[in-house]
Amino acid sequence: xxxxxxxxxxxxxxxxxxxxxxxxxxxxxxxxxxxxxxxxxxxxxxxxxxxxxxxxxxxxxxxxxxxxxxxxxxxxxxxxxxxxxxxxxxxxxxxxxxxxxxxxxxxxxxxxxxxxxxxxxxxxxxxxxxxxxxxxxxxxxxxxxxxxxxxxxxxxxxxxxxxxxxxxxxxxxxxxxxxxxxxxxxxxxxxxxxxxxxxxxxxxxxxxxxxxxxxxxxxxxxxxxxxxxxxxxxxxxxxxxxxxxxxxxxxxxx
Numbered sequence: 001x002x003x004x005x006x007x008x009x010x011x012x013x014x015x016x017x018x019x020x021x022x023x024x025x026x027x028x029x030x031x032x033x034x035x036x037x038x039x040x041x042x043x044x045x046x047x048x049x050x051x052x053x054x055x056x057x058x059x060x061x062x063x064x065x066x067x068x069x070x071x072x073x074x075x076x077x078x079x080x081x082x083x084x085x086x087x088x089x090x091x092x093x094x095x096x097x098x099x100x101x102x103x104x105x106x107x108x109x110x111x112x113x114x115x116x117x118x119x120x121x122x123x124x125x126x127x128x129x130x131x132x133x134x135x136x137x138x139x140x141x142x143x144x145x146x147x148x149x150x151x152x153x154x155x156x157x158x159x160x161x162x163x164x165x166x167x168x169x170x171x172x173x174x175x176x177x178x179x180x181x182x183x184x185x186x187x188x189x190x191x192x193x194x195x196x197x198x199x200x201x202x203x204x205x206x207x208x209x210x211x212x213x214x215x216x217x218x219x220x221x222x223x224x225x226x227x228x229x230x231x232x233x234x235x236x237x238x239x240x241x242x243x244x245x246x247x248x249x250x251x252x253x254x
Contacts, residue, residue: 013049016039016041016045016049017049017052017053019039019041020035020039020041020046020049020050020053021053021058021059021080023035023038023039024053024059024078024079024080025080028077028078028079028080028153028180029062029077029078029079029153029155029179029180030077030078030079031075031076031077031078032046032047032050032076032078035050035078050078054078057081057083058080058081058083059078059079059080059081060078060079060080060081061076061077061078062076062077062078062079062155062179062180063075063076063077063179077155077179079155079179079180096183096186097185097186097189100112100115100186100189100190103115112190112192113192113196116190116192116193116195116196117196117199119193119196120193120196120197120199120200121200123152123197123200124200124203124204126148127145127148127204128204130144130145130147130148131144131145131148131204131205137228138174138205138206138207138226138227138228139158139160139172139174139228141204141205141206142158142174142176142205142226142228143158143174145158145176145201145204145205146158146176149178153180153182154178154179154180154181155178155179155180156176156177156178156179157176157177158174158175158176158177158226159174159175159177160172160173160174160228161173161174161175171227171229172227172228172229173225173226173227173228173229174226174228175212175223175224175225175226176201176209176223176224176226177221177222177223177224178215178221178222178224179221180215181214181215181216181222184215184216185216187214187215187216188216188217191216191217193216194211194214194216194222198210198211198224201224201226205226207226207227207228208227209224209225209226209227210224210225211223211224211225212224212225
């Protein structure tokens with residue numbers, strides 16, 4: 001016997017809406033269809049609640065290109081806004097901020113930098129086999145990186161930059177965009193998280209990349225410029241560059 005859909009009469013609307021909001025927090029970025037399956041709610045009811053939560057400013061739509069949507073038809077995924085995180089009383093951000101502040105007090109600014117470096121080095125190790133499987137082409141590696149980021153909830157896409165007139169081959173590039181960042185508010189206070197992520201991307205792709213915008217600094221998305229027409233660097237060379245930059249920042253390299 002099929003389980004009946006959740007009651008959506010007026011006396012249960014608030015409870016259902018709270019369930020939708022909690023599911024977006026836990027599983028976002030997530031589609032309306034996925035939410036309906038999780039909560040056993042009709043598609044029409046899910047969309048009604050998502051529309052109301054979007055109008056209230058606690059949920060927002062992120063669009064991401066996927067292999068199944070076809071050209072020009074990005075998939076719609078829902079995530080919580082900063083306001084939404086506050087609305088449901090999420091205390092983790094305040095706890096994490098205080099922990100990092102305490103770490104900085106005890107170990108100095110370098111302790112937070114080391115923590116961020118370790119975090120993204122772990123991500124780099126997980127992504128390395130996926131990116132390497134794409135071969136040597138930087139554009140293909142960028143798309144593989146975007147897929148890996150999306151699987152981890154970053155709502156990422158990689159698109160070739162088109163110019164008019166067509167850009168020379170040596171100026172070709174890809175823009176890697178991330179529509180969601182789980183540490184967005186922490187990164188606003190501790191930008192080393194963004195710096196460490198950028199350095200990890202550079203090592204994974206084998207080229208010097210440049211961060212054009214970040215969610216932490218008010219951007220609509222995190223955008224990374226990836227040159228694809230220049231000679232590649234090895235991952236070792238990219239890491240050496242990062243180490244040299246770190247040395248300049250702390251004054252250990254003149």
